[in-house]
Amino acid sequence: MTQFLSLLLNGISLGAIYALIALGFVIIFKASEVVSFTHGSLLLLGAYTIARLSDTIGFLPAVLVGVLVTAVAALLVERFIINRLRGAPVISLAIVTIGVDIILLTELIRQIGPDILNVPHPWGGDSVRIGGVGISENRLIAMGVAAVLIIAFFVAFKYSSWGVAMRASAEDGEAAALMGIRQGRVSALAWVVAGLLAAVAALFLVGAPTPGVSAAAYTVALRAFPAAILGGLDSTGGALVGGLLIGITEAMAAGYQEQLSFLGRGFGEVAPYVVMIIVLLVRPSGLFGTKELTRV
Amino acid sequence: MLHITSGRAVLTVDSLQVTYGGAVEAVRGVSMEVPDGAVVAVLGSNGAGKSTLLRTISGTLRLHRGRVDAGTVRLGDVDLTRRDPGQIVRAGVVQVPEGRRIFGRLTVEENLRAGGMGNRDRGAKAQAVARVHDLFPVLRERSAQRAGLLSGGEQQMLAIGRALMASPRLLLLDEPSLGLAPRIIGQIGEVIAEINRQGTSVLLVEQNATMALGVADRAYVLDVGKVSLSGDARELAQTDEVQRLYLGHTGDAPEERTDRAPLRTLSRWSA
Numbered sequence: 001m002t003q004f005l006s007l008l009l010n011g012i013s014l015g016a017i018y019a020l021i022a023l024g025f026v027i028i029f030k031a032s033e034v035v036s037f038t039h040g041s042l043l044l045l046g047a048y049t050i051a052r053l054s055d056t057i058g059f060l061p062a063v064l065v066g067v068l069v070t071a072v073a074a075l076l077v078e079r080f081i082i083n084r085l086r087g088a089p090v091i092s093l094a095i096v097t098i099g100v101d102i103i104l105l106t107e108l109i110r111q112i113g114p115d116i117l118n119v120p121h122p123w124g125g126d127s128v129r130i131g132g133v134g135i136s137e138n139r140l141i142a143m144g145v146a147a148v149l150i151i152a153f154f155v156a157f158k159y160s161s162w163g164v165a166m167r168a169s170a171e172d173g174e175a176a177a178l179m180g181i182r183q184g185r186v187s188a189l190a191w192v193v194a195g196l197l198a199a200v201a202a203l204f205l206v207g208a209p210t211p212g213v214s215a216a217a218y219t220v221a222l223r224a225f226p227a228a229i230l231g232g233l234d235s236t237g238g239a240l241v242g243g244l245l246i247g248i249t250e251a252m253a254a255g256y257q258e259q260l261s262f263l264g265r266g267f268g269e270v271a272p273y274v275v276m277i278i279v280l281l282v283r284p285s286g287l288f289g290t291k292e293l294t295r296v
Numbered sequence: 297m298l299h300i301t302s303g304r305a306v307l308t309v310d311s312l313q314v315t316y317g318g319a320v321e322a323v324r325g326v327s328m329e330v331p332d333g334a335v336v337a338v339l340g341s342n343g344a345g346k347s348t349l350l351r352t353i354s355g356t357l358r359l360h361r362g363r364v365d366a367g368t369v370r371l372g373d374v375d376l377t378r379r380d381p382g383q384i385v386r387a388g389v390v391q392v393p394e395g396r397r398i399f400g401r402l403t404v405e406e407n408l409r410a411g412g413m414g415n416r417d418r419g420a421k422a423q424a425v426a427r428v429h430d431l432f433p434v435l436r437e438r439s440a441q442r443a444g445l446l447s448g449g450e451q452q453m454l455a456i457g458r459a460l461m462a463s464p465r466l467l468l469l470d471e472p473s474l475g476l477a478p479r480i481i482g483q484i485g486e487v488i489a490e491i492n493r494q495g496t497s498v499l500l501v502e503q504n505a506t507m508a509l510g511v512a513d514r515a516y517v518l519d520v521g522k523v524s525l526s527g528d529a530r531e532l533a534q535t536d537e538v539q540r541l542y543l544g545h546t547g548d549a550p551e552e553r554t555d556r557a558p559l560r561t562l563s564r565w566s567a
Contacts, residue, residue: 164410165410165413167402168406171400172397172399174359174393175399178391179390179411179459180386180415
């Protein structure tokens with residue numbers, strides 16, 4: 001039972017990080033109608049920047065710069081590529097983002113090299129025990145920060161002008177344009193927010209129990225894709241649920257490896273994708289995704 | 297004669313030519329005017345170029361791969377040709393699109409908020425809300441409801457209310473009667489007249505000529521991208537062509553106006 005609770009807690013904390021990434025993925029899709037595959041490398045860019053700068057300018061300033069750099073990089077991708085290709089088929093845009101991702105990723109891997117860059121989190125690699133259930137401090141803080149960011153995001157999405165403009169233009173872009181809503185601005189802001197969220201996720205993804213920033217962080221980030229897709233690509237609530245579901249699945253599959261050994265070693269890494277496929281087979285538009293709503 | 301002859305034109309369309317995909321000519325040299333404070337109707341069947349005209353004025357042609365080849369659209373002295381939709385809304389021209397196009401997943405209140413996005417002035421926005429709630433009390437009652445759950449008539453009112461949130465000088469309406477019951481169409485006509493009384497000029501595109509000519513001061517008939525007839529709305533309603541094509545009367549034997557003729561119905565649903 002203790003093992004179960006421990007895995008559940010760790011799964012939730014991992015899932016909260018995935019949810020941050022998936023949320024960005026979903027709002028980009030809603031605002032720009034792009035399935036953005038640049039997300040993995042943006043995240044790695046954030047992690048890399050934080051790791052590189054921590055030693056010289058200190059941890060907190062490095063985090064701020066890292067978050068900023070990632071947000072600006074996301075904005076540049078939107079302004080110089082996505083915005084100029086508006087109206088292009090969704091599939092071409094997706095392929096374009098894969099291209100951007102590969103370029104950025106290749107450069108980052110060249111910079112990182114074979115090393116594992118250490119991020120000197122002030123909370124270090126310590127673990128805490130809550131009633132016999134162990135979790136790393138890093139993951140615990142991640143859970144708290146993610147909760148705050150996610151709540152802030154949902155409040156803004158529901159009540160701010162940006163949120164209303166975003167939901168309006170996601171539902172009917174032309175009608176929103178006729179109301180004077182500037183889609184370019186809505187879309188640019190969505191990329192910035194997604195970049196911010198990805199960088200914060202990166203900060204915690206490269207902390208304990210993960211050893212540090214290496215090219216492998218990229219593959220970890222990729223697990224946020226099944227989270228967004230199984231939640232429903234156009235549903236922010238779905239991104240949250242999808243993220244948690246993937247996090248818990250991964251933690252459980254890794255934790256109960258012995259019992260699952262008939263599936264082979266390392267099942268934890270593929271489990272998110274298996275869950276995604278099963279969910280999509282039952283609900284093709286994801287758990288909370290909208291099938292084209294039709295109104296009279 | 298026009299009974300509004302004093303004012304200058306709020307909207308002037310001059311020799312406008314529009315093509316889609318570089319080949320299909322949708323509007324071929326249209327010129328027209330909306331006098332300040334007037335209601336002007338544009339009649340025409342499907343494919344006459346009515347929606348293209350409104351897209352051009354609102355700046356959404358590009359979303360449909362259309363292009364202005366020649367001619368200008370002016371609001372007073374301001375050239376609006378090829379401006380983007382946001383600039384045009386801020387200049388004071390707002391469109392109520394065909395088929396209402398309300399944001400069904402947003403609440404009624406959020407729809408109105410979205411309509412006011414082009415309006416920076418908080419005071420003007422508060423006034424606009426009061427005006428809209430005054431015109432359509434039902435929108436106040438349903439404020440927190442999802443807009444997709446409103447009836448067709450209520451959705452049309454929301455679409456009009458949403459457009460009024462930007463406090464436009466000129467309101468463009470694309471077939472507001474589409475798909476609505478005759479009683480509701482009557483109400484829409486009254487609402488348009490009231491909005492106009494409050495000082496907003498209106499350009500009304502319609503296939504329902506009875507309603508349109510009832511509220512309009514002036515009217516234009518578009519036919520395959522050209523203005524085929526224009527003049528005072530009441531006079532135009534008496535011409536043989538309009539009687540035959542749009543009011544469903546046969547040229548030699550005038551019938552009751554209330555008669556819903558098959559020809560009009562046919563052109564209505566043939567899209």
